[in-house]
Amino acid sequence: MSQDFDHLIIGAGISGLGAAHFSARRGLSTLVLEANERVGGCINSQRFDDLGGFWVEAGGHTCFNSYGNLLDILDDLGLTEQVQPKLKVGYRLWKDGARRSITSALHLGEALASLPRLFSEPKAGRRVADYYSRVLGQRNYEDLLRYAFQAVICQPADDYPAEALFRKKPRRKEVIKAFTFNGGLSSIAEAIAAGSGIEVRTAQRVGSIAHSAEGFEVRIDGGKVVRARHLTLAVPPPVAAGLLPEGFEAARVALDGMEMAEIETLVLVARNTDLARLKPIAGLIAIEDAFYSAVSRDFLPDPAHRGFAFHFRPGALDAEAQRARACQTLDLNPAQIVAECRVHNRLPVLRPGHAERIARLDAALAGTPLAMTGNWFLGVSMEDALTRSRAESDRLFGAPV
Ligand SMILES: Cc1cc2nc3c(=O)[nH]c(=O)nc-3n(C[C@H](O)[C@H](O)[C@H](O)COP(=O)(O)OP(=O)(O)OC[C@H]3O[C@@H](n4cnc5c(N)ncnc54)[C@H](O)[C@@H]3O)c2cc1C
Structure with a gap:
């Protein structure tokens, strides 16, 4: 069986893109298959073209100078110089119908x-x-x-x-402590995807995988097949469990019972002038409410607009009531919303005993050409995800010289 690629990665979130970067740096031909139309997964800077490209983070919003693997990738891509400091604005609580101090x-x-x-x-x-x-x-x-x-x-x-x-990591002191990019964090995902030696195919949902002594045969919905010697699954745990090929039963058993938290994210944009009563804020932490938090775009002020992503509990409010609640917290009249969009976010549900689960999974993967990465090994941060991607890359291909 001839191979199309040395290394095939399923999922173009930061975990899969990181795995692709580490692989391409080794000179391996690398393909990433992504089900969505865009790369980035939970990194999702929602851009509003008719508002001059104003964007709001609908998912991950902050990177820190303790993100060593991410900074290594940014160094490789020549992007570290372009990081943008985030304005120091604080979070407020939303409690009993009012904004309050922490x-x-x-x-x-x-x-x-x-x-x-x-x-x-x-x-x-x-x-x-x-x-x-x-x-x-x-x-x-x-x-x-x-x-x-x-x-x-x-x-x-x-x-x-x-x-x-929270995981303590060494800081790179010469880099700004908390940063973003001019075009939002999606710029990172897009830059990695465009890196040399990496091919990314979007709108390609993988449906099944077969494994033999020669390698992996990956079947995309619609029937197309791609072959590769090495494979990395960089998808949420229930998807990974469903895709594991025959011969990896112990790995599938290790994933049994892992769940995802569903998050209904509402992104709202309004004119600065209509939000004059609301001082700049990093966001809101909700105490006993239908949303967990709201994250603002005030960390990178725009001359015309302000934007907010409200992360709602699933099923707590219908779309109209979510909009009304978000507007209430901002002292905004719903008629003053100039743009809005909805995003379905998902994050893994980790439970005590998780480290033991991962140890069982790693034992099942040891010595095989199959890697697994994601935001569900060490923790959900982008750096936790990249730490796993790097370790798996070293396991499959050996530590880089
Ligand atoms: C609201 C929110 C705020 C956050 N804030 C921060 C923050 O400020 N800082 C921080 O460090 N982290 C933050 N995080 C966490 C971080 O953004 C995520 O954990 C991380 O980006 C997840 O990356 P991932 O690649 O592991 O998974 P994902 O981003 O979920 O990527 C998985 C990819 O796999 C694809 N896929 C799934 N099934 C298939 C299939 N069958 N075939 C092909 N592709 C498939 C999906 O479409 C997706 O693109 C936040 C997350 C959320 C949701």
Whole structure:
């Protein structure tokens, strides 16, 4: 069986694009197949052409100078110089129908009394609720942190593994601490996809995969087949479980029961003049509401427009009620919305015991030419995803010289 490519990657989110970059840098012929019309997956800068290209992040919005793998890729592509600092604006709470300061929900005495436990309390294997109630106090957790954390992961946070929420990574001090790009973070995905040695085919949903001693045979919906010696699955866990070829039963069993959190994202744009009463904000953290969080575009001000992405719980409100709730939080009349769009986001649901699950999966993949990556190995951040992509690339092809 002749091979079309050395390495085929399924999924053009940051995990798959990172895997493609690491592979192409090794001189391997690399193809990425993506089901959507666009690359980026959860990185999704929604551009409004009739508003002069104004954009709002409907998914991932911030990169940090602790994202070492991402910065390595940006270095390779000559993009590190182009990072844009984010204006320092703060988050506010949305509670009981009003915007409030974060400190209004903080119990300072309790935080100070609990904080020393930060140095002694074990994190591994603990739920977010258990660990953070100990190190910052029960009332702080219940009144503030629970909502702040669920705003980060866009799903209930109590049962999430504490070690997967934030991961300390070394910072590259010469780079701005928190950054974006002039055209939004989709610029990163588009630049990686356009990198030399990488071919990306969009609107190609993979339906099934067969594996033999010669390699992988990947069947795209519609019937087309592509062959490759090495394969990387960079898709959400339920999709990966469905695509695993015969011979990988142990890997499929390791994925059993992994779920995705569905997020109904509403992106709204209004004129600056119609939002004059709302000071610049990073976003809103909702306390007990139908949305987890709203992220604004105020970090990169535009002369004419402001934009917001509201991340709603699935099924909590219908489309009209979501719009009304979003407008209420912004003191905006719905008639003043100049552009809007809806995006279906999905993020993996991780649970304690996740590290053991991944260890079982890795044992099943060891020694095979199949790699798996995604935002569901170490954590959901883009850098967590790229850390996995790099490790899998090294496993398949050896550490680069
Ligand atoms: C609202 C929100 C805010 C976030 N904010 C941040 C942030 O500020 N900073 C940060 O670091 N991270 C953030 N994240 C997390 C981060 O953006 C994501 O975890 C990461 O981008 C996921 O990348 P991925 O490639 O693993 O998965 P995805 O982006 O989900 O990519 C998977 C890709 O696989 C494709 N696919 C699926 N099935 C098939 C198939 N059968 N055939 C072909 N292709 C298929 C999908 O279309 C998709 O493009 C945020 C996420 C969300 C949703």
